[in-house]
Amino acid sequence: MARTADLNVVLMLHQFRERPHIRYYLGTGKVDELKQFVDEYQAEVVISDDELSPSQQRTLEQVLKVKIMDRTSLILSIFATRARTYEAQLQVEYAQLEYLLPRLTRMWTHLSRLGGGIGTRGPGEKQLEVDKRQIRKRLSTIKEKLEKIKQQREIQRDRRSQVPLTSIAMIGYTNAGKSTLLNQLTQADVFAEDLLFATLDPTTRRLILPSNEPVLITDTVGFVQKLPHQLVSSFRATLEEVVEADLLLHVVDVSNPNWSAMVETAEALLKELGAGDIPQLTVFNKIDCLDQFDPTQIDILARSPFCFISARTGQRVESLLQALDDFMRDRRQMMRFRVPYKRMDVVHLLHEHGNVQSVDYEDEIVLLGEINTVTGEKIMGNLAASVSV
Numbered sequence: 455m456a457r458t459a460d461l462n463v464v465l466m467l468h469q470f471r472e473r474p475h476i477r478y479y480l481g482t483g484k485v486d487e488l489k490q491f492v493d494e495y496q497a498e499v500v501i502s503d504d505e506l507s508p509s510q511q512r513t514l515e516q517v518l519k520v521k522i523m524d525r526t527s528l529i530l531s532i533f534a535t536r537a538r539t540y541e542a543q544l545q546v547e548y549a550q551l552e553y554l555l556p557r558l559t560r561m562w563t564h565l566s567r568l569g570g571g572i573g574t575r576g577p578g579e580k581q582l583e584v585d586k587r588q589i590r591k592r593l594s595t596i597k598e599k600l601e602k603i604k605q606q607r608e609i610q611r612d613r614r615s616q617v618p619l620t621s622i623a624m625i626g627y628t629n630a631g632k633s634t635l636l637n638q639l640t641q642a643d644v645f646a647e648d649l650l651f652a653t654l655d656p657t658t659r660r661l662i663l664p665s666n667e668p669v670l671i672t673d674t675v676g677f678v679q680k681l682p683h684q685l686v687s688s689f690r691a692t693l694e695e696v697v698e699a700d701l702l703l704h705v706v707d708v709s710n711p712n713w714s715a716m717v718e719t720a721e722a723l724l725k726e727l728g729a730g731d732i733p734q735l736t737v738f739n740k741i742d743c744l745d746q747f748d749p750t751q752i753d754i755l756a757r758s759p760f761c762f763i764s765a766r767t768g769q770r771v772e773s774l775l776q777a778l779d780d781f782m783r784d785r786r787q788m789m790r791f792r793v794p795y796k797r798m799d800v801v802h803l804l805h806e807h808g809n810v811q812s813v814d815y816e817d818e819i820v821l822l823g824e825i826n827t828v829t830g831e832k833i834m835g836n837l838a839a840s841v842s843v
């Protein structure tokens with residue numbers, strides 16, 4: 455992640471502890487060691503792989519005399535450079551301000567030295583209150599704006615669901631290949647790069663399965679271990695696409711030796727979002743990077759159906775489509791429709807959404823076809839006056 459943020463990593467330091475040191479995060483001996491390295495390498499930034507408390511961050515900054523970032527602020531700054539739509543920008547700004555608010559005191563300790571002694575209300579403290587008030591005001595403005603965007607999206611979603619299509623959401627660890635897969639499946643033109651958090655905004659495309667059934671497939675923000683809670687809450691609206699999906703495609707980069715830890719991270723986040731019970735299809739991606747692959751070695755998979763593909767080369771993508779069709783088959787039923795000749799629009803809808811097997815022209819048009827039961831009923835419901843089964 456540091457490299458993603460254009461930082462040049464010169465050294466990594468580890469310490470095993472029962473729990474972080476309450477003041478310094480690291481043990482005091484380790485802090486001394488770190489201080490020596492900072493001087494030796496003339497490091498400009500020190501990043502901790504956990505979130506630091508505001509006071510730990512402050513104390514370390516005083517001792518090490520360099521900028522201290524934590525995992526959260528690093529992720530936030532990467533998100534900030536990735537946010538392209540207005541909504542994503544607002545969501546990131548919200549998360550950043552939330553992160554900043556309890557950390558503002560630093561400026562005060564620095565300014566108060568100019569004012570009175572310790573314990574007096576110097577000019578710095580007043581400034582701090584003003585700053586905090588402004589931030590809270592901005593937070594509530596952003597919240598209102600995000601709420602409006604959310605409402606607009608709900609209207610769009612309602613419009614989309616005039617004829618309800620099964621919705622499939624792609625989830626998975628960042629860099630797993632979700633956007634590449636969406637592009638491969640639907641010729642979408644989504645930004646897919648060897649970058650962390652390449653995607654922040656959800657993109658939805660229509661995909662026609664081999665059985666002729668159209669579905670909606672959505673690509674969205676990738677997950678990461680210890681994803682900051684500020685981001686989870688501010689991206690909740692975006693992640694609603696995930697929570698409301700009928701099926702999750704859990705994309706896994708199987709060429710990464712840590713893939714099973716990544717699967718667990720994603721599972722935990724799904725639970726947190728309330729999406730833990732949505733049916734899943736695990737998609738092991740990047741098989742083109744493996745010398746050989748042996749599905750039997752993978753034992754965690756009893757939990758959900760799975761397939762192996764390469765989103766980049768397109769290898770075995772048909773097995774994924776097949777698995778999607780298998781999932782859809784359970785939701786389909788053979789139905790007979792009688793449609794008056796003047797309702798050719800309904801005939802079109804049925805051809806578009808179902809697998810029509812026969813059409814007979816009698817006093818009405820009689821169609822026999824396999825169709826998603828929800829879709830079939832909706833089409834009939836909308837046109838109840840003129841369609842019978």
Ligand SMILES: Nc1nc2c(ncn2[C@@H]2O[C@H](COP(=O)(O)OP(=O)(O)OP(=O)(O)O)[C@@H](O)[C@H]2O)c(=O)[nH]1
Nearest residue numbers: 629630631632633634647648651652653676765766
């Ligand atoms: N070799 C190989 N590389 C792949 C494959 N699929 C994706 N990649 C590469 O993996 C990198 C990440 O792909 P993305 O599609 O951006 O991944 P993502 O899951 O959308 O990532 P985020 O948007 O960051 O969550 C890109 O460099 C892709 O070219 C694959 O099947 N094989």
Ligand SMILES: [Mg+2]
Nearest residue numbers: 632633652653
């Ligand atoms: Mg992506």
